[in-house]
Amino acid sequence: MNSSAQTGRGLAWALVGPTLALLVAFNIFPLVYNIVSSFTNAELIGGAWRSVGGANYARVFEDELFAGALRRTALFVVCAVSVELALGFVLALTLQRDFKGKQVVLTTLLIPMMLSPAVMGLYWNLVLNGNYGVVNQALSALGFDPPQWLTDRDYKFWSILLIDVWMWTPFMMLIALAGLNSIPTSIYEAAQIDRASPWKVFTRITLPMCAPVLGLAVLFRATDALKQFDLVMAVTGPNDAATQTLSTLLYQVVFRDGSVGLGAAFSCVILVLVIALATVFTRYIDRVQSKDVNA
Amino acid sequence: MSALELRGVSKRLGAVQALSDVSFELGAHEFLVVLGPTGAGKTTLLRTVAGLETPDSGVLRLGGVDVAQRAPAERDVALVFQNFSLYPSKTVRENLAFPLLAPGRRLAAAEVDERVRWAAQLLRIERLLERPARQLSGGEMQRVAIGRAIVRRPRLFLMDEPLTNLDAKLREELRVELRELARRLETPVLWVTHDAAEALSMADRVAVLSHGRILQLDTPRTVYLRPVSPLVARQLGSPPINLIEVRRDEAGWRLPSGEPCCSAAGDAPREALLGFRPEHVRLEGGSSDAVVELVEHLGPQQVVVLRWGGATVHAAVPSSVDVAVHQRVRPTVAAEHCLVWPR
Structure with a gap:
C-alpha cells in the first residue's frame, strides 16, 4: 500500500469517525444494552442484575396490558389516520378554489398543527372538562346531559382521538392541497371538453393523480400516530387502562414501575413491529419514486 | 354553411x-392557421371557441348555431393542448377511450374498441396501446x-401549438402527417402557432394575429408576398423581410444615405417604408455599392448581410454564388418585388 492511499484512508476515518462514535454511543450501545437487559430482572433502582432467560418475553406475550395497548394503538392509528385523511381531503377540495379571504381561512386552519401537543392536551383538558369545560357548559345550556369526556372510561379514548384529529387534519389538508395543485388545469379542461362527468373527473383524474402524495401523507401520519404519547400523557396520564398506548405503557413500566428488564422486553417487541412497518414504508417510497409522481 | 363563424368577438383577461373585434369564418373542410407571437391572443381565441372562456361580446357560431x-x-369540438394533457x-387505450365514455354518449363497448383501434391505426400508435401515458416520448404523447x-x-379540431414541444425533425414529420390526416377526416381545423414556417406550409388560409386583432387573413402565398402591413410582413419569412426607410426622386427609391436602390412608380409617395424579401x-x-459584412451558410442558400446606403440589408442567395466578407457588391431588387408603405 502506498502512502497516499494511507493518507486517504486516514482522512476517511477522520471524517467518518465522529459520526460513527456518536452512532455507537447513542444508537448501537443502547440497543445492545436494551436487548441484554431484556433478559434480566433489572430494576430502575438498586438490585444486582440476574439473568431470567426468556421470562420477560413470556410475560410480554401473556400480559393483557401489552395486548390491550397494542390493540388500542392500532385502533388509534387506523381511526385517526383515516378520519384525518378523509376530512383533510374534503377540506382541500373545498379550499382549492380561489375565494375572498382564502388566506385567512388557510392560516386559521393551520394553527392547530403549529402548536405543541402537550399544550394542546392541556388546552383540550380545559375545553372538555366535565364541570367547567366550554363544551359541557354549552351542552347543559342546550338541555343535554353532557358526558364526562375525559374521565368516563367509554369516552376518554375517543376524546384523545378527537384532539388528534383536530391537530392533524390541517396537515393532511395541506398535503392534499399540494397534490391537487400539482394537477395541471389543462387536464381538467381536456376532461371538460371530453364531456366527462364531475364524478368521473374526480375518480379518474383527481383521485389517481393525488394518490401517491396522499399515500405518503398517510405513512407520515401513521408512524406519528403509532408513537402517540404526549396527548395521552397530557389528558389522562400514562397509567389509564382506557387510553394506554404502547408508548405510554412503556413509560409506565420502566419509569413508574421501575421494571427495566420487562420494559426492555416490551420495547424489543415493539422494535420488531416498527421494523416491519418501516419496511412497508420504504417499499412504498421506492415505488412512488420509480413511478415518477409528477409525470 | 361555414363550420365556425366569429363576428366581432372580444375578450378581456384582467x-x-x-381579443378585440375578431371576425372570421372557417370553411367546412378548411385548415386555418392563426399565426402570432406569444401574447397575441392565440390561445385565448382557441379557448373561447372551445368554451373554456366566454367572450365579452360578439357572436360565435358553430355550424350556424350561436354557442x-x-x-x-x-x-362538440376537440382541443389538443400544447402540453398534451394526457x-x-x-394507458394509451384508456386515454383514447376516455372521451367516448362520457355520459350521454352511450357507445357499445365494441364500438368504443373499434374507434380506439381506428384512431391508433391512423396515428400509428397501435403498439403503444397498453403502455401507461407517462412512459411515452413527446412525439408519442x-x-x-x-x-x-x-x-x-x-x-371541429382546435390545435394549440401542438408541435411546439417536439424536436425539429419530428415537427416536420408530423406537420405533413397531420395535414394529410385533416384532409382525410374532412374535419375543419383551427390551428394556432407562432411558427411562420408551420403556418405557411400547413394552412389553407393564414390569419395573422397581433394584440388580439386579426391583421390579415388570406392564403399563405398572399400573406407572404403581399402582406398588408410591415407588422404582418415581419412575422413571416426567415431571414426576415428587409424594411428600409426610403425617399423617392426621379431616379427611383433612394436609400437613407442617398444611393439609388431600385426604380419606383411615378405615383408612389415621396417618403415610404420599402419592404423586400x-x-x-x-x-x-445594381447602380450603387454595398459591402458584405457577414456570410451565413444555411446549406441550399446563404444569407449575406450587407451594408448598403446606410442600411443593413439581408440577402439570401444560392450557395453556389461566390461571396466573401468585405467584398464589394452592387445589389439590386426588382421593382415588382418591392412593397411600399407610405410613411
Whole structure:
C-alpha cells in the first residue's frame, strides 16, 4: 500500500469517525444494552442484575396490558389516520378554489398543527372538562346531559382521538392541497371538453393523480400516530387502562414501575413491529419514486 | 354553411384586451392557421371557441348555431393542448377511450374498441396501446393527444401549438402527417402557432394575429408576398423581410444615405417604408455599392448581410454564388418585388 492511499484512508476515518462514535454511543450501545437487559430482572433502582432467560418475553406475550395497548394503538392509528385523511381531503377540495379571504381561512386552519401537543392536551383538558369545560357548559345550556369526556372510561379514548384529529387534519389538508395543485388545469379542461362527468373527473383524474402524495401523507401520519404519547400523557396520564398506548405503557413500566428488564422486553417487541412497518414504508417510497409522481 | 363563424368577438383577461373585434369564418373542410407571437391572443381565441372562456361580446357560431354561452361539453369540438394533457396514470387505450365514455354518449363497448383501434391505426400508435401515458416520448404523447381528439369525431379540431414541444425533425414529420390526416377526416381545423414556417406550409388560409386583432387573413402565398402591413410582413419569412426607410426622386427609391436602390412608380409617395424579401435581392446589376459584412451558410442558400446606403440589408442567395466578407457588391431588387408603405 502506498502512502497516499494511507493518507486517504486516514482522512476517511477522520471524517467518518465522529459520526460513527456518536452512532455507537447513542444508537448501537443502547440497543445492545436494551436487548441484554431484556433478559434480566433489572430494576430502575438498586438490585444486582440476574439473568431470567426468556421470562420477560413470556410475560410480554401473556400480559393483557401489552395486548390491550397494542390493540388500542392500532385502533388509534387506523381511526385517526383515516378520519384525518378523509376530512383533510374534503377540506382541500373545498379550499382549492380561489375565494375572498382564502388566506385567512388557510392560516386559521393551520394553527392547530403549529402548536405543541402537550399544550394542546392541556388546552383540550380545559375545553372538555366535565364541570367547567366550554363544551359541557354549552351542552347543559342546550338541555343535554353532557358526558364526562375525559374521565368516563367509554369516552376518554375517543376524546384523545378527537384532539388528534383536530391537530392533524390541517396537515393532511395541506398535503392534499399540494397534490391537487400539482394537477395541471389543462387536464381538467381536456376532461371538460371530453364531456366527462364531475364524478368521473374526480375518480379518474383527481383521485389517481393525488394518490401517491396522499399515500405518503398517510405513512407520515401513521408512524406519528403509532408513537402517540404526549396527548395521552397530557389528558389522562400514562397509567389509564382506557387510553394506554404502547408508548405510554412503556413509560409506565420502566419509569413508574421501575421494571427495566420487562420494559426492555416490551420495547424489543415493539422494535420488531416498527421494523416491519418501516419496511412497508420504504417499499412504498421506492415505488412512488420509480413511478415518477409528477409525470 | 361555414363550420365556425366569429363576428366581432372580444375578450378581456384582467388588464389585457386578449381579443378585440375578431371576425372570421372557417370553411367546412378548411385548415386555418392563426399565426402570432406569444401574447397575441392565440390561445385565448382557441379557448373561447372551445368554451373554456366566454367572450365579452360578439357572436360565435358553430355550424350556424350561436354557442357563445354554451358549455364546452355541448360544443362538440376537440382541443389538443400544447402540453398534451394526457391522463398520466392511464394507458394509451384508456386515454383514447376516455372521451367516448362520457355520459350521454352511450357507445357499445365494441364500438368504443373499434374507434380506439381506428384512431391508433391512423396515428400509428397501435403498439403503444397498453403502455401507461407517462412512459411515452413527446412525439408519442402528442399522437395520443391527437388520437383522443379524433376518436369522437368532433365537428371541429382546435390545435394549440401542438408541435411546439417536439424536436425539429419530428415537427416536420408530423406537420405533413397531420395535414394529410385533416384532409382525410374532412374535419375543419383551427390551428394556432407562432411558427411562420408551420403556418405557411400547413394552412389553407393564414390569419395573422397581433394584440388580439386579426391583421390579415388570406392564403399563405398572399400573406407572404403581399402582406398588408410591415407588422404582418415581419412575422413571416426567415431571414426576415428587409424594411428600409426610403425617399423617392426621379431616379427611383433612394436609400437613407442617398444611393439609388431600385426604380419606383411615378405615383408612389415621396417618403415610404420599402419592404423586400432577402431572396429577392440580387448581388450584381445594381447602380450603387454595398459591402458584405457577414456570410451565413444555411446549406441550399446563404444569407449575406450587407451594408448598403446606410442600411443593413439581408440577402439570401444560392450557395453556389461566390461571396466573401468585405467584398464589394452592387445589389439590386426588382421593382415588382418591392412593397411600399407610405410613411
